[in-house]
Amino acid sequence: MKQAYFYPRVLFSCSIFLWSTSNNAQEKTKFLDAEQSDPVKMGWMIGSPPPTDRILRFDDGSFFQFPALRWSVAHMRQFMPTINVSNGLKTPTPLATNSKEDIDKIKFTPLGEKKSITWEESLQKVYADGVVIMHHGKIVYEKYFGALTPEGQHAAMSVTKSFTGTLGIMLVEEGLIDPTKLVSEYIPELQNSAFGDATVRQVMDMTTALQFSEDYANPNAEIWKFSAAGNPLPKPKDYDGPKTYYEYLPTVKKKGVHGEAFGYKTVNSDVLGWIIARVTGKTIAEVLSEKIWKKLGTEQDGYYSVDAIGTPFAGGGYNLGLRDMARFGQLILDNGKANGEQIIPKSAIDDIKKGGNKKAFAKANYSLLKGWSYRDMWWITNNDNGAFCARGVHGQLIYIDPKADMVIVRFASNPVAANSANDPYSLPAYEAVAKFLIKAK
Amino acid sequence: MKQAYFYPRVLFSCSIFLWSTSNNAQEKTKFLDAEQSDPVKMGWMIGSPPPTDRILRFDDGSFFQFPALRWSVAHMRQFMPTINVSNGLKTPTPLATNSKEDIDKIKFTPLGEKKSITWEESLQKVYADGVVIMHHGKIVYEKYFGALTPEGQHAAMSVTKSFTGTLGIMLVEEGLIDPTKLVSEYIPELQNSAFGDATVRQVMDMTTALQFSEDYANPNAEIWKFSAAGNPLPKPKDYDGPKTYYEYLPTVKKKGVHGEAFGYKTVNSDVLGWIIARVTGKTIAEVLSEKIWKKLGTEQDGYYSVDAIGTPFAGGGYNLGLRDMARFGQLILDNGKANGEQIIPKSAIDDIKKGGNKKAFAKANYSLLKGWSYRDMWWITNNDNGAFCARGVHGQLIYIDPKADMVIVRFASNPVAANSANDPYSLPAYEAVAKFLIKAK
Structure with missing residues (x-):
C-alpha cells in the first residue's frame, strides 16, 4: 500500500x-x-x-x-x-427473489463520456460495496463487494437525512409538528440562531439561509466546528467550543433570506432531529424504531453514531443492513404500506413525491441535477418516471422509481465524498435499469 | 438524587x-x-x-x-x-412458554439470615434487571425490571468468561487447541510472562499462579493497569503503559507455582481469547458468531466492547439479550444440541460438567462456595443436582441444573460488584426453584 x-x-x-x-x-x-x-x-x-x-x-x-x-x-x-434502532424480536418478513442476471449487461453512457459501459462495470467505478435492486417488490439483483456482507451493516451517511425527513413528515401528518410554525416555537434554545425565524418547512426543505460552509478545503468552514462539537471523544483541555450537537446548533448564524434558495446544509437535519426529539420526548433512534423499524419486518437492528451525551446524529449517523435499506425503499415506493399495514401515512409519501421548490433548488447550481428539487430531505429528480432518492457521500443511495416499480439501494466507499463523483456513472445507470425492467415486466 | x-x-x-x-x-x-x-x-x-x-x-x-x-x-x-456478534439473518427459533406464576411465592432462607423471603422479594434484593427460568426447555418465568426490555441487551460482565471457555473447549475437541501444551507454543509473545510456562489447561481452569490483584481498593492493583490498557479512549500524553490487551498480557508476572491453586483472574480469559483468535485467525466475536450465535436461533446480535485496536474483551465485554442468554443456557443444558443440530460437541459439555480440581479451588477460600470447582471458565457447584453456572459482577448469571432440567438466567445491577453480595439471596433461591420444579414436573 x-x-x-x-x-x-x-x-x-x-x-x-x-x-x-x-x-x-x-x-x-x-x-x-x-x-x-x-x-x-x-x-x-x-x-x-x-x-x-x-x-x-x-x-x-x-x-x-x-x-x-x-x-x-x-x-x-x-x-x-x-x-441501537431495535427491530423488536419479530420474525423478519422474507424478501422474495426473481433474479435477473441480464442486469449486469445493461449498457449506458456515463455523463460527460462518449463510450458506453455496462452496469457491472459501473459498480467498480463507484466503488460499490453492495447493491440490491427491487422490481415489483422482489429482489431482481443483489451483490456484495469488499467488506460488506448480507448480515453486515454499513454507514448510510447522508441517506440518514431522508430517514429524518420521513419521520418529520410523519409527525407533521400526525399533527405533532406544524411545518408552518417557526423552529423557535419548538426549540426556544434556537431563538437567537439562524433557525429562530425559519419555519419548520424551510428546515425540512433546506431553504434556510445559513452562514454554514461544508467546504472541506476551508479550515475555517463551520462544518469543522460542527464536527468537533459532535465528536464523542473527550474534548482537548484547551477546547472552548460547543461540546454537543445541541450546544452547536444555537451558534449557527443567518446569512440571507430564508425560503429563497436551496442550501444543502447538514445542520438542518439535526435541527429537524431536535424537533422530533422534543415533540416526542424520545431520541430519533427510538422514534425510528417504534414508527418504522419494528413494523417493517427488518432482518437487523440499525444504529446511529452519537455525540458525547448520546444524541444520535440525525444528519448522517445511521447504519443499517443493505437488505433492510431495500425494505425501507420498498416501503416508500409502496406509499407507506408493508406487510398489510399502513406504516407511513400515504399523505406523508405524497408530500415527499410532490417535490420542493424547483426555482429555489436551481439557485444551488448543481450542474448534474438540472430540474431537480428537494423535499422532506429527499432528492426529487422530476424525471419522466417520477424518480426520487436519498443520497449520501461516498456513494450511499436509495433510488425509487415509481413508474418502473423499482427500488435501487447501494452502499459504496468511493474515495471521493461528493456525489458528483458517482453521479456520471450512476444517474444514467439507474434510468437504464428502469428502462430495462419496464420492458422486462 | x-x-x-x-x-x-x-x-x-x-x-x-x-x-x-x-x-x-x-x-x-x-x-x-x-x-x-x-x-x-x-x-x-x-x-x-x-x-x-x-x-x-x-x-x-x-x-x-x-x-x-x-x-x-x-x-x-x-x-x-x-x-457485533451476528446471528445471521435467519428466523429466530421461538421459545415456548409454560408460565408458572407460583414461582414468585417460593420461599427460602437467605444464607446467614433466619427469616425466609420469597423468590419475588429476592429479585429486589439482588437488583435484578431481568430473569428468565427455563424448565423442560420452556420458559416458565420471565420478568424485566429497570432499564431492561425483552429486546434490550445487557452487559454479561464475567459471564463472558464462560462464553470464552466454551469456545476454548470446543476448539480443544476439534483438535485446534491442545490443552496440555504450553501457552507460549500458541502465543510466543507470552514466552517471558507468567503464562510462558503455564499450560492452556491451567489457563482454562484459572490455576495459573499470577502476580495480578483484582482488589479494587488497592490503587496499585494490577487490574488498574489492565483496565487502562484495555480502555478504548485515546491515552493521555504522559501515559507510557501498555495500550491494548495484547500489549498488557505479556507484562503479567508469575507468583507461585502453576496448577496448585484456583485464582480467579480475568487475564486468564483474555489469554484464552488470544489463543482462540490466534488458532482461528478470527476475533472471538467472529468465532462466537460462526460457531454458536448463527446456529442457535437467537433473536438478537450480541456485542463485545473492544480496546483501541478492536480486540474484543474476552474476560468481560459481552452484551446480549436475556432471552438469547436463556437459549445459550438451554444449549449447554441440552448437551450442546439445539434445533436438531449438535452445535457444541457433547464431549465439550461433558468436560465442563466434570468440573475442575476441588482442592485447588478450596485454596481460594470462598466462604459461600464450599465444595465448588472451576472448569473451562464455568463455576461447578458440585451440589446434588450437578448444577453449574456462569457468574458476573453486579449479579449476572447463567445457572444450569441438569437434575431439575432447569436454566436460570439473570441480568442485574447490584451496587456491589462482588457476587458475595448476591449469593446469600441467590444460591439458596436457585435450589428452592429447582426443588419446586422437580415437584411440579
Whole structure:
C-alpha cells in the first residue's frame, strides 16, 4: 500500500461527521481502483494483533482515510459509541427473489463520456460495496463487494437525512409538528440562531439561509466546528467550543433570506432531529424504531453514531443492513404500506413525491441535477418516471422509481465524498435499469 | 438524587473493565434500594438534551457510578466502541412458554439470615434487571425490571468468561487447541510472562499462579493497569503503559507455582481469547458468531466492547439479550444440541460438567462456595443436582441444573460488584426453584 495513494487531505478524528453532498467538481487525484483497494484483500484489522500498518483508529482519523475507509464504513461501531434502532424480536418478513442476471449487461453512457459501459462495470467505478435492486417488490439483483456482507451493516451517511425527513413528515401528518410554525416555537434554545425565524418547512426543505460552509478545503468552514462539537471523544483541555450537537446548533448564524434558495446544509437535519426529539420526548433512534423499524419486518437492528451525551446524529449517523435499506425503499415506493399495514401515512409519501421548490433548488447550481428539487430531505429528480432518492457521500443511495416499480439501494466507499463523483456513472445507470425492467415486466 | 448514596469509590473511566468476581465481604455502605434506584424513574439520558445531572459519560466514569450504572449496564453501546456478534439473518427459533406464576411465592432462607423471603422479594434484593427460568426447555418465568426490555441487551460482565471457555473447549475437541501444551507454543509473545510456562489447561481452569490483584481498593492493583490498557479512549500524553490487551498480557508476572491453586483472574480469559483468535485467525466475536450465535436461533446480535485496536474483551465485554442468554443456557443444558443440530460437541459439555480440581479451588477460600470447582471458565457447584453456572459482577448469571432440567438466567445491577453480595439471596433461591420444579414436573 503506497502512501501516495492515500486520501490526500489529513482528516481529523471528527472527519466522519462531515458527510455531506457538495456540488464541488470531482477531485482529480489518482486513487487505487476498486479492485486494488479491496478492503478484504488489504487485510485491515485482521490478526491478533493486526500488523501495525493494518490497524485503524478513530482518534487519529486513520479509519477514514482511503483506502481504509472502505473497511471502516462497514464497521463503524468498532470505532465509536452508538445507539441501537431495535427491530423488536419479530420474525423478519422474507424478501422474495426473481433474479435477473441480464442486469449486469445493461449498457449506458456515463455523463460527460462518449463510450458506453455496462452496469457491472459501473459498480467498480463507484466503488460499490453492495447493491440490491427491487422490481415489483422482489429482489431482481443483489451483490456484495469488499467488506460488506448480507448480515453486515454499513454507514448510510447522508441517506440518514431522508430517514429524518420521513419521520418529520410523519409527525407533521400526525399533527405533532406544524411545518408552518417557526423552529423557535419548538426549540426556544434556537431563538437567537439562524433557525429562530425559519419555519419548520424551510428546515425540512433546506431553504434556510445559513452562514454554514461544508467546504472541506476551508479550515475555517463551520462544518469543522460542527464536527468537533459532535465528536464523542473527550474534548482537548484547551477546547472552548460547543461540546454537543445541541450546544452547536444555537451558534449557527443567518446569512440571507430564508425560503429563497436551496442550501444543502447538514445542520438542518439535526435541527429537524431536535424537533422530533422534543415533540416526542424520545431520541430519533427510538422514534425510528417504534414508527418504522419494528413494523417493517427488518432482518437487523440499525444504529446511529452519537455525540458525547448520546444524541444520535440525525444528519448522517445511521447504519443499517443493505437488505433492510431495500425494505425501507420498498416501503416508500409502496406509499407507506408493508406487510398489510399502513406504516407511513400515504399523505406523508405524497408530500415527499410532490417535490420542493424547483426555482429555489436551481439557485444551488448543481450542474448534474438540472430540474431537480428537494423535499422532506429527499432528492426529487422530476424525471419522466417520477424518480426520487436519498443520497449520501461516498456513494450511499436509495433510488425509487415509481413508474418502473423499482427500488435501487447501494452502499459504496468511493474515495471521493461528493456525489458528483458517482453521479456520471450512476444517474444514467439507474434510468437504464428502469428502462430495462419496464420492458422486462 | 443524593450524592451521599453514590457509589463510594471514584471510578475511573476504565472502571467498566474491572468486572471480576471477588470473594471480598459485602460492603456495608448504605445504597438506594432497587425501587429507589429504578433507572427509568431516575430519568437517565432522557430529554433533548437531558438535564445536566441526568447525563452520563464514559470518560469521567459517571456512567458506571451507582445508581447510574443501573441504566448503563443496559446501554453499554452508547458509551464505547463495540464489535457485533451476528446471528445471521435467519428466523429466530421461538421459545415456548409454560408460565408458572407460583414461582414468585417460593420461599427460602437467605444464607446467614433466619427469616425466609420469597423468590419475588429476592429479585429486589439482588437488583435484578431481568430473569428468565427455563424448565423442560420452556420458559416458565420471565420478568424485566429497570432499564431492561425483552429486546434490550445487557452487559454479561464475567459471564463472558464462560462464553470464552466454551469456545476454548470446543476448539480443544476439534483438535485446534491442545490443552496440555504450553501457552507460549500458541502465543510466543507470552514466552517471558507468567503464562510462558503455564499450560492452556491451567489457563482454562484459572490455576495459573499470577502476580495480578483484582482488589479494587488497592490503587496499585494490577487490574488498574489492565483496565487502562484495555480502555478504548485515546491515552493521555504522559501515559507510557501498555495500550491494548495484547500489549498488557505479556507484562503479567508469575507468583507461585502453576496448577496448585484456583485464582480467579480475568487475564486468564483474555489469554484464552488470544489463543482462540490466534488458532482461528478470527476475533472471538467472529468465532462466537460462526460457531454458536448463527446456529442457535437467537433473536438478537450480541456485542463485545473492544480496546483501541478492536480486540474484543474476552474476560468481560459481552452484551446480549436475556432471552438469547436463556437459549445459550438451554444449549449447554441440552448437551450442546439445539434445533436438531449438535452445535457444541457433547464431549465439550461433558468436560465442563466434570468440573475442575476441588482442592485447588478450596485454596481460594470462598466462604459461600464450599465444595465448588472451576472448569473451562464455568463455576461447578458440585451440589446434588450437578448444577453449574456462569457468574458476573453486579449479579449476572447463567445457572444450569441438569437434575431439575432447569436454566436460570439473570441480568442485574447490584451496587456491589462482588457476587458475595448476591449469593446469600441467590444460591439458596436457585435450589428452592429447582426443588419446586422437580415437584411440579
